[in-house]
Amino acid sequence: MTKFKLYFDKDKETEWLNEMAEQGHAMTGFFLGFYRFERCSPGEYIYQIDITPGLYRVTDDYREFMEETGVEIVALWGYWVILRKKADEGRFELYTDADSMIHHYQKIRKMFAAVTILEIICFLGEVFAAVSGTDAAFGAMALIGVFTVVMLRMIWKTNRIILKLREQKGETVS
Numbered sequence: 080m081t082k083f084k085l086y087f088d089k090d091k092e093t094e095w096l097n098e099m100a101e102q103g104h105a106m107t108g109f110f111l112g113f114y115r116f117e118r119c120s121p122g123e124y125i126y127q128i129d130i131t132p133g134l135y136r137v138t139d140d141y142r143e144f145m146e147e148t149g150v151e152i153v154a155l156w157g158y159w160v161i162l163r164k165k166a167d168e169g170r171f172e173l174y175t176d177a178d179s180m181i182h183h184y185q186k187i188r189k190m191f192a193a194v195t196i197l198e199i200i201c202f203l204g205e206v207f208a209a210v211s212g213t214d215a216a217f218g219a220m221a222l223i224g225v226f227t228v229v230m231l232r233m234i235w236k237t238n239r240i241i242l243k244l245r246e247q248k249g250e251t252v253s
Contacts (some may be wrong), residue, residue, distance in 0.1 A: 080104065080115075080116045080117075081113055081114065081115050081116070082099075082113070082114050082116065083112050083113050083114075084112060084114065085112045087229055087230070087233050088233065088236070089128045089130075089159065089187065092128060093126055093127060093128050096114075096126035096128075096161070097125060097126050099116060100119065100121075100122060100123065100124045100125070100126060100163075100166075101121055101122050102121060103118055103119055103120065103121040103123075104116040104117070104118065104119065105117055105118070105119035105123060105124050105163070106126065106153055106154070106161065106163070107153065108153070108154055109153075109154040109156050109161060110156070122166050123165065123166060123167075124163045124164065124165060124166060125163065125164050125165075125166050125170075125171040126153075126161065126162065126163045127161075127162045127163075127164075127171055127172070127173050128159055128160070128161055128162070129159075129160045129162060129173055129183075130158050130159065130160070130183065130186050130187055130190065131155065131158050131159070131160050133158075134157060134158060135155050135156075135157065136155070137152065137155065137160055145162065148164075149164055149165065149168050150162050150163070150164045150171070151163050151164070158190050177244050177245075177247055177248040178248070180244050181241055181244045181245065181248075184237050184240050184241050184244070185241065187237050188234055188237040188238065188241070191230050191233045191234045191237060192234060194230050195227060195230040195231060195234065198223055198226055198227040198230060199227060201223050202220060202223045202224060202227060205219045205220035205223060206220060
């Protein structure tokens with residue numbers, strides 16, 4: 080079975096993948112918003128999503144650590160790595176303390192910021208093309224503008240998560 084969804088929120092995506100697993104659908108692959116699933120026992124897997132240090136790659140140490148802990152790398156997409164573990168092996172959490180969670184969300188925020196900068200540059204290029212008389216530039220400009228707004232919203236949301244985690248730690252947030 081294949082399902083199409085676009086997620087910019089890794090927490091919502093993780094929640095959805097775990098709901099699918101509860102219904103007996105194990106994710107086996109991902110490409111451009113298309114998730115592939117195969118039947119499994121309901122609740123057989125628990126999914127988590129991590130962010131990699133490089134585009135479409137994980138280190139050998141990361142891969143070995145995941146294998147040693149019974150975690151399977153299901154898909155790499157950009158900076159996302161989708162992981163799963165058999166549910167009967169116990170809890171599956173990647174980040175268990177506030178400091179590691181804050182660091183994780185800071186990496187996500189940094190990725191969103193880089194994408195936003197790239198989109199703003201593309202948007203300005205399309206504005207120039209539109210002013211120069213290229214009709215297709217208006218449509219591209221609108222599309223890039225929408226994605227830029229989505230990325231800015233995700234940066235804002237990630238900042239809120241980081242602030243909540245810092246408050247939970249007892250840090251003074253100003």
